[in-house]
Amino acid sequence: MIKNSELLSMAEVLEYVKESGEKETDVVGFIKKFNKLKPKEAKELKQELERLEIMKIKPDYIVKMIDLLPETSEELNKIFIDVSLDEDETRRILETIKKFK
Numbered sequence: 001m002i003k004n005s006e007l008l009s010m011a012e013v014l015e016y017v018k019e020s021g022e023k024e025t026d027v028v029g030f031i032k033k034f035n036k037l038k039p040k041e042a043k044e045l046k047q048e049l050e051r052l053e054i055m056k057i058k059p060d061y062i063v064k065m066i067d068l069l070p071e072t073s074e075e076l077n078k079i080f081i082d083v084s085l086d087e088d089e090t091r092r093i094l095e096t097i098k099k100f101k
Contacts (some may be wrong), residue, residue, distance in 0.1 A: 007059050009066035011042035034067075037089040037100060045100045052092055056083045070098055079091050 008016070010031045017028055037045065049062050061079055070076040073090045085093070 002021065007063045009037070009042045009046070009063050011037045011039045011066065015039035035068055037066065041100055045097065048099070049093065049094050052096060054085075054089050054092070056085060056089065057093075064095060065093070069101060070094070071098075071101075 014028065014031055014035065045066055046062055049057060049065060064079045065076075068075070068079065070079065071094070073085075073094070076090055076093060078087070
């Protein structure tokens with residue numbers, strides 16, 4: 001039963017799976033293979049990205065940034081497909097992400 005609908009990063013999904021007590025599945029193995037952050041780090045990064053108060057950042061962009069941890073403006077622009085970031089916004093986002101690598 002779905003209790004609520006919320007966008008989650010891969011790290012946050014792992015946390016929910018562990019809390020539910022379910023056995024490790026293929027999906028969990030897949031997530032662990034590509035996940036780069038611990039759930040606590042993912043939540044902290046999410047909060048810091050929200051604190052930047054850049055209106056162009058939607059919640060689904062934040063989740064993708066946490067999952068992919070872009071290092072360059074080109075990688076970041078692949079996430080922001082329907083808006084364009086100026087140089088200052090790009091720099092601020094990448095600096096924030098760099099703290100968690």
